[in-house]
Amino acid sequence: MKVSFAATRPQGSHALAIPVRSEDALNHRLADLDSAARALAERSAEAQRFEREIGAIAETFIDEDGAARRLLLVGYGAKQDEVALHERVGGALTAKLLTSGETKLVIDARGLDAGAACGLAFGAAARSWRYDLYRTKLGRKQKPTLEEIVLFGAGEGAKKAWAAYDAMLDGLDLTRTLVTEPANVIYPESFIERVRAALDGTGVDIQVLDEKQMAKLGMNALLGVGRGSARPPRLLVMRWNGGTPGKKPVALVGKGITFDTGGISIKPAQGMEAMKWDMGGAGAVAGAMLSLAKRKAKANVVGVCALAENMPDGNAQRPGDVVTSMSGQTIEVINTDAEGRLVLADAMTWTQRELKPAAMIDLATLTGAMVISLGHEYAGMFSNDDGLADALFNAGAASGDKLWRLPMGEAYDRIMDSQIADMKNSASREGGSITAACFLGRFVDEGVKWAHLDIAGMAWADKASHLYDKGATGFGVALLDRYIAANHEG
Ligand code: BES
Numbered sequence: 001m002k003v004s005f006a007a008t009r010p011q012g013s014h015a016l017a018i019p020v021r022s023e024d025a026l027n028h029r030l031a032d033l034d035s036a037a038r039a040l041a042e043r044s045a046e047a048q049r050f051e052r053e054i055g056a057i058a059e060t061f062i063d064e065d066g067a068a069r070r071l072l073l074v075g076y077g078a079k080q081d082e083v084a085l086h087e088r089v090g091g092a093l094t095a096k097l098l099t100s101g102e103t104k105l106v107i108d109a110r111g112l113d114a115g116a117a118c119g120l121a122f123g124a125a126a127r128s129w130r131y132d133l134y135r136t137k138l139g140r141k142q143k144p145t146l147e148e149i150v151l152f153g154a155g156e157g158a159k160k161a162w163a164a165y166d167a168m169l170d171g172l173d174l175t176r177t178l179v180t181e182p183a184n185v186i187y188p189e190s191f192i193e194r195v196r197a198a199l200d201g202t203g204v205d206i207q208v209l210d211e212k213q214m215a216k217l218g219m220n221a222l223l224g225v226g227r228g229s230a231r232p233p234r235l236l237v238m239r240w241n242g243g244t245p246g247k248k249p250v251a252l253v254g255k256g257i258t259f260d261t262g263g264i265s266i267k268p269a270q271g272m273e274a275m276k277w278d279m280g281g282a283g284a285v286a287g288a289m290l291s292l293a294k295r296k297a298k299a300n301v302v303g304v305c306a307l308a309e310n311m312p313d314g315n316a317q318r319p320g321d322v323v324t325s326m327s328g329q330t331i332e333v334i335n336t337d338a339e340g341r342l343v344l345a346d347a348m349t350w351t352q353r354e355l356k357p358a359a360m361i362d363l364a365t366l367t368g369a370m371v372i373s374l375g376h377e378y379a380g381m382f383s384n385d386d387g388l389a390d391a392l393f394n395a396g397a398a399s400g401d402k403l404w405r406l407p408m409g410e411a412y413d414r415i416m417d418s419q420i421a422d423m424k425n426s427a428s429r430e431g432g433s434i435t436a437a438c439f440l441g442r443f444v445d446e447g448v449k450w451a452h453l454d455i456a457g458m459a460w461a462d463k464a465s466h467l468y469d470k471g472a473t474g475f476g477v478a479l480l481d482r483y484i485a486a487n488h489e490g
């Protein structure tokens with residue numbers, strides 16, 4: 001989507017959107033239209049019971065110099081402090097117009113400051129994302145027509161502020177694409193090639209560990225997960241050094257299971273196709289790295305993606321197998337479907353030894369139990385550091401990628417003890433997201449600030465929302481971008 005800012009309303013064919021707050025006098029908002037158009041718009045808004053709720057739209061066709069102009073009055077609500085208000089309004093507009101036949105949306109942004117106007121444009125652009133690559137039979141009316149969004153009259157500096165939002169859109173696009181692509185297209189090696197292409201020229205330094213290098217380092221927990229697959233596992237490392245040279249980086253670690261059959265502890269067929277997005281954590285980390293690099297974030301950030309495919313096979317690991325992780329700790333693999341924690345364990349050990357991070361944040365579609373407890377509104381957050389948890393919570397609230405903190409602690413941790421090894425990878429269903437977090441906690445070194453975000457309920461949506469259509473949400477990109485901006489720059 002092309003987004004631009006103009007001083008005045010452009011000429012030519014377009015749909016015109018006019019935001020209306022509860023307290024606005026409608027005739028004032030419509031002052032630029034001629035009196036016939038104004039009267040028509042007012043009457044049709046009333047006929048459509050337009051009450052200016054956030055994102056509500058009243059549509060009218062008016063006559064402008066003999067042409068039929070689509071006019072959208074869009075509600076801005078009354079509560080001006082609503083988080084992501086502008087994004088919601090923008091998203092509502094593109095959801096409405098994407099396949100409407102209109103190619104250009106012009107938004108009257110007079111009275112909006114730079115941040116509000118950018119939020120509006122960001123929401124509009126984010127909501128317009130779709131992936132039609134494999135739809136060869138889309139009808140004419142199903143194809144998107146909207147190509148361009150112009151905001152006019154926004155406050156000083158909107159054009160300049162837009163660059164950071166535009167970078168975030170690139171990150172979202174990468175994450176959503178990786179998450180949407182099926183597992184015959186995206187597997188560890190092709191994930192890396194996609195990311196490499198997207199990061200090309202951004203200044204992000206890429207390092208890849210193959211299975212031989214990982215074996216040498218003793219990453220048997222990660223390697224064990226990939227054993228049943230014809231697609232070999234990989235560790236992808238992306239370094240962005242935009243901050244003070246030598247300053248300890250923030251490490252972002254992503255679970256990248258490009259397909260999770262469950263392995264020998266195989267999942268039921270029903271719904272298994274969803275497990276193509278079990279790399280949503282890694283996808284978010286890659287997208288965040290792209291967005292940070294594109295806006296030249298003044299911080300040192302490293303993204304680490306633990307990539308593997310979890311398949312059943314003659315070579316696959318079995319329930320009951322014991323593996324020695326890179327940390328030296330041994331793990332009894334009770335359930336081969338609890339594979340995310342296995343790949344993350346080694347990725348986190350590698351990250352701490354190699355990078356000595358100032359903070360380590362992992363993102364993972366880790367447990368079905370997370371979806372049961374928080375549904376699709378919040379990702380679960382677990383942390384050993386209150387300061388880090390608060391910072392992430394605030395970034396979540398501000399970005400719209402909301403987080404809710406859950407407890408950890410000894411009593412939960414003890415549940416992961418094993419008879420034969422240092423720990424087991426799965427226990428009873430009760431508190432499943434918490435015990436998974438405790439498992440990961442055993443791989444966090446003394447003194448390392450760490451947070452684990454279980455995004456199982458957030459990476460994919462079965463229902464459209466204000467910022468995305470059904471499908472990949474891009475959850476985590478805006479969150480991480482905001483977290484870095486608010487805590488590690490300047
Ligand atoms: N990738 C799944 C978790 C998941 C399930 C994410 C549904 C999104 C939607 C994970 O690897 C898994 O299979 N977890 C098991 C753990 C159990 C075996 C301890 C689960 O949640 O059932």
Ligand code: MN
Binds near residue numbers: 260262338
């Ligand atoms: Mn699994």
Ligand code: ZN
Binds near residue numbers: 260337365
């Ligand atoms: Zn999984």
